[in-house]
Amino acid sequence: MDESSSKKFSKDFSLRLKFFFRNFILRKKLKIAIYGSPNAGKTTLANLISKDLANRTFGKVSKIPHETRKIQELKSICLKSKYGRMYFDLIDTPGLASDVDYKIFRKYGIRGTKAKIRSYEAIEGIIESITELKKMNAVIVIIDSTKNPSKDLNVPLITNLEVQKIPFNQMLI
Ligand SMILES: Nc1nc2c(ncn2[C@@H]2O[C@H](COP(=O)(O)OP(=O)(O)OP(=O)(O)O)[C@@H](O)[C@H]2O)c(=O)[nH]1
Ligand SMILES: [Mg+2]
Numbered sequence: 406m407d408e409s410s411s412k413k414f415s416k417d418f419s420l421r422l423k424f425f426f427r428n429f430i431l432r433k434k435l436k437i438a439i440y441g442s443p444n445a446g447k448t449t450l451a452n453l454i455s456k457d458l459a460n461r462t463f464g465k466v467s468k469i470p471h472e473t474r475k476i477q478e479l480k481s482i483c484l485k486s487k488y489g490r491m492y493f494d495l496i497d498t499p500g501l502a503s504d505v506d507y508k509i510f511r512k513y514g515i516r517g518t519k520a521k522i523r524s525y526e527a528i529e530g531i532i533e534s535i536t537e538l539k540k541m542n543a544v545i546v547i548i549d550s551t552k553n554p555s556k557d558l559n560v561p562l563i564t565n566l567e568v569q570k571i572p573f574n575q576m577l578i
Contacts, residue, residue: 414450415453418545422484434481434493434494435492435542435543436494437542437545438495438496439495440546441500441559442502442547442552442558443557445549446578447547450545451479451497454482458482459482459483461479464497469510469515470500470527471500471527473497475499475526476534478496480494498534499534500531501535501558501559502527505524507520507521510524538569538571541571542571543573544566544574545576546559547576548575550577550578
């Protein structure tokens, strides 16, 4: 994401948060999560938001898929607006995929037991992401526009969000 699109996204994101603040005024705190396929750019975006609003870095970004294998949470990020202060927890999730083959890690130099462990942890992370979805108040779905959008679990994810009536915003990058 280049600087101008990240600024535009930050502005748009702040406006949306203010909207959430008005609508969820009775809730004490919101959980806002980033979901999507492996390598879609979820942690990159989480880092941008957390740097912008909390001056903190979130997690490790890598070109190797399934870098994030456990849910990461940055608690109590404060957003000030004319309506007052709003606090939300920002959640970065492991990439959703229907299949994790340990052999895909070979081209990144990860082989043997290390690759199998990474694959096992990735599957655990996918299960955790899906299980925790119902706890989220709003979700940003990142879709990599250079790949087939119906790849991985994007379609079931969006169906699930609609069924559970969780507000979501699809972000094509
Ligand atoms: N071209 C391009 N690359 C990006 C963009 N955002 C992230 N990347 C790159 O894509 C790779 C994956 O980024 P991450 O943020 O780690 O992706 P992720 O969705 O958190 O991946 P997992 O943790 O594996 O699910 C890294 O090499 C990033 O530098 C983008 O907007 N454009
Ligand atoms: Mg990640």
